[in-house]
Amino acid sequence: MDNPTNPTELHSLNSIDGSQQRYYPLLVDLWGKPCVIVGGGTVAERKAQGLLEAGGRITVISPVCSPQLQQWGLDRRLTLKHESYRAGMPELEEALLIFAATDQPQVNEAVRLEAQALGKLVNSTDHAEQSGFIVPAVVRRGKLLLTVSTSGASPAVARKVRQELEQVFGTEYELYLDLLHELRAEVQMKVGETKERQDIFRHMLGWRLLDWIRSGSFDDEARGMLVERVSARPSVTEMDAIGDWINRQLENRNE
Numbered sequence: 001m002d003n004p005t006n007p008t009e010l011h012s013l014n015s016i017d018g019s020q021q022r023y024y025p026l027l028v029d030l031w032g033k034p035c036v037i038v039g040g041g042t043v044a045e046r047k048a049q050g051l052l053e054a055g056g057r058i059t060v061i062s063p064v065c066s067p068q069l070q071q072w073g074l075d076r077r078l079t080l081k082h083e084s085y086r087a088g089m090p091e092l093e094e095a096l097l098i099f100a101a102t103d104q105p106q107v108n109e110a111v112r113l114e115a116q117a118l119g120k121l122v123n124s125t126d127h128a129e130q131s132g133f134i135v136p137a138v139v140r141r142g143k144l145l146l147t148v149s150t151s152g153a154s155p156a157v158a159r160k161v162r163q164e165l166e167q168v169f170g171t172e173y174e175l176y177l178d179l180l181h182e183l184r185a186e187v188q189m190k191v192g193e194t195k196e197r198q199d200i201f202r203h204m205l206g207w208r209l210l211d212w213i214r215s216g217s218f219d220d221e222a223r224g225m226l227v228e229r230v231s232a233r234p235s236v237t238e239m240d241a242i243g244d245w246i247n248r249q250l251e252n253r254n255e
């Protein structure tokens, strides 16, 4: 079941601009979902790390596993099955996602073919072209999730872009998004009209809140005051007034 080089030959799908665009970006909720990794080396460990961050229920199938994978096994963060892969393993049948991550191309191929026969999405770590999905490089800042892919062209470039993004989007985004999440809920509760809500959110984005958080002086008291003001008067005028107040706070601190 190889991927067609041109899907339009098989389905009458029209790409919007006829470009070579191929992958569909998707954020999957893997919490508690069974995921199988075949192989227990460096690459398997990296995939396991990403799955752990997403709360996947992981089984690693490999006769030999890296020290970190063994530790995660001891900590019961994942299940290790110290066996070589063979066809018909129940873990594959139950899995939502399958990763073929051994250093044996023929084993990876067999895993991929079985997974595809079972109708599973499979990541073949040595064959981007035949994978049902590929894994991007990731930056997590609380609720902010940035993902980078080169469509398999150069994972090293994906890594480099990820590192550049890490510099631009710092840890201040965690608090920033938690706060905007809370304020959004308040506004949604109190302002009935969609257009008005949108205007309010746009004006909030004008606040120099990230600068304030970065300065280290945005404390619980400041947060409380902000939430209180927005809840009390959720309007565009008030958002601008809050923006001015934030500017004054920053100026006072610089004096």
Ligand SMILES: C[C@@]1(CC(=O)O)C2=NC(=C\c3[nH]c(c(CCC(=O)O)c3CC(=O)O)Cc3[nH]c(c(CC(=O)O)c3CCC(=O)O)/C=C3\N/C(=C\2)[C@@H](CCC(=O)O)[C@]3(C)CC(=O)O)/[C@H]1CCC(=O)O
Residues within 6 Å of the ligand: 046, 047, 050, 123, 124, 125, 126, 127, 128, 129, 131, 133, 134, 135, 136, 137, 138, 148, 149, 150, 151, 152, 153, 154, 155, 156, 157, 158, 159, 162
């Ligand atoms: C992003 C990241 C996520 C992750 O793995 O979690 C990831 N690879 C990472 C690193 C990395 N991988 C490789 C190198 C060595 C340098 C180099 O070869 O470039 C480095 C760099 C390094 O380690 O410094 C080697 C490599 N990778 C693949 C092949 C096989 C092939 O191309 O077919 C080979 C050759 C093996 C060989 O030659 O034997 C395949 C894939 N690797 C992907 C993802 C998918 C496409 C992502 C994209 O869209 O670009 C894809 C297609 C499938 C998949 O694995 O999902 C992670 C960076 C995480 C980070 O640092 O943030």
Ligand SMILES: NC(=O)c1ccc[n+]([C@@H]2O[C@H](COP(=O)([O-])OP(=O)(O)OC[C@H]3O[C@@H](n4cnc5c(N)ncnc54)[C@H](O)[C@@H]3O)[C@@H](O)[C@H]2O)c1
Residues within 6 Å of the ligand: 038, 039, 040, 041, 042, 043, 044, 061, 062, 063, 064, 065, 066, 083, 084, 085, 101, 102, 103, 104, 107, 124, 125, 126, 155
């Ligand atoms: N996709 C990526 O991001 C990426 C990056 C680098 C390399 N690769 C590819 O991934 C492959 C694996 O690289 P690695 O550094 O993890 O290798 P590694 O040598 O660290 O680990 C190989 C693992 O495969 C296991 N294994 C071997 N035969 C097996 C079998 N029959 N059943 C189950 N497990 C088996 C071994 O026990 C070992 O744990 C490389 O050959 C390369 O092609 C992919």
